[in-house]
Amino acid sequence: MGDMAIVTTTLEGTEETKAPHPVLQFIRAQPTGAAGLCFIILLFVAGVFAEFVAPYDPLAIDFSAMLAPPSWEHWMGTDSFGRDVFSRIIYGARTALAVGVLSSLLGCGIGAVIGVVSAYFGGRIDMLIQRLMDILLSFPIIVLALAVVAVLGKFPVLGLDLNLIIAIAIPMIPKVARVVRSSALAIRELPYVDAARAASYSHTRIIFRHIAPNVVAPFLIMFTAFIAQAILLEASLSFLGLGVTEPTAAWGLMLSGTSQEFYAQAPWMILFPGLAISLAVFAFNLFGDALRDYLDPRFKV
Numbered sequence: 001m002g003d004m005a006i007v008t009t010t011l012e013g014t015e016e017t018k019a020p021h022p023v024l025q026f027i028r029a030q031p032t033g034a035a036g037l038c039f040i041i042l043l044f045v046a047g048v049f050a051e052f053v054a055p056y057d058p059l060a061i062d063f064s065a066m067l068a069p070p071s072w073e074h075w076m077g078t079d080s081f082g083r084d085v086f087s088r089i090i091y092g093a094r095t096a097l098a099v100g101v102l103s104s105l106l107g108c109g110i111g112a113v114i115g116v117v118s119a120y121f122g123g124r125i126d127m128l129i130q131r132l133m134d135i136l137l138s139f140p141i142i143v144l145a146l147a148v149v150a151v152l153g154k155f156p157v158l159g160l161d162l163n164l165i166i167a168i169a170i171p172m173i174p175k176v177a178r179v180v181r182s183s184a185l186a187i188r189e190l191p192y193v194d195a196a197r198a199a200s201y202s203h204t205r206i207i208f209r210h211i212a213p214n215v216v217a218p219f220l221i222m223f224t225a226f227i228a229q230a231i232l233l234e235a236s237l238s239f240l241g242l243g244v245t246e247p248t249a250a251w252g253l254m255l256s257g258t259s260q261e262f263y264a265q266a267p268w269m270i271l272f273p274g275l276a277i278s279l280a281v282f283a284f285n286l287f288g289d290a291l292r293d294y295l296d297p298r299f300k301v
Helices: 002-013 022-029 031-048 085-121 123-137 141-152 162-188 191-198 203-239 268-295
Strands: none
Touching: 022 031, 022 268, 031 085, 031 268, 085 123, 085 162, 085 203, 085 268, 123 162, 141 162, 141 203, 162 203, 191 203, 203 268
């Protein structure tokens, strides 16, 4: 009986404890990234449910409340048309996130496919693709986006300018293609890829079923990081008058126009939209860096 008790105690002591949930692991390992993620979730909730969060209609004009300073009635004041700045920032979050996510998804998706194809085929195809990527990389991001917007013009669909999304996505393609290609080059030499070739699988099947799923980690990291860049680029183009147009609520648009004329009299017209852009970009950068450190084993101690 004594031996059985010892064996039972030993077995109970060697029982494996459950591993913590991946989300909890991420929060413990990357607290700053978790803070950024919380702010991103807050932005998404505010943008999706803007009708319920915003206290006023962002397009409603009230000439009796023109340039009203921040108060209990208007938390962030009003602009030169009497529109509530807080409500316009809430609705502007919807515009920024929609353009940011869609353009980042488009640019990173195309870049990932190009990177995997370039790494898989190699040789002249790889050299040709990389030289094209070099040409795109030689242009500054804002200059390339300005050129695309100027050439394509505007093409609104469901309240969003499709050409603006394309213009923001194009500068992302070569950077994503380079990063994904470097990962795919190592995966191409693995035995299971050679086995797939020996089994006479098609190039499409090998690329999309055997190589592409293994470059998801760098893709997610680039996708998250480029959302911040897309938000900043959309704000820049809107500020220059080439992005979102009036009366749509957009952070970059709120910084242009009459805001520059009344910045001394009503500094809140510039302060709060600029703060919204800075916090959104900062949150996505924090989360992107933390995601990279969490997913990439080279950054783990």
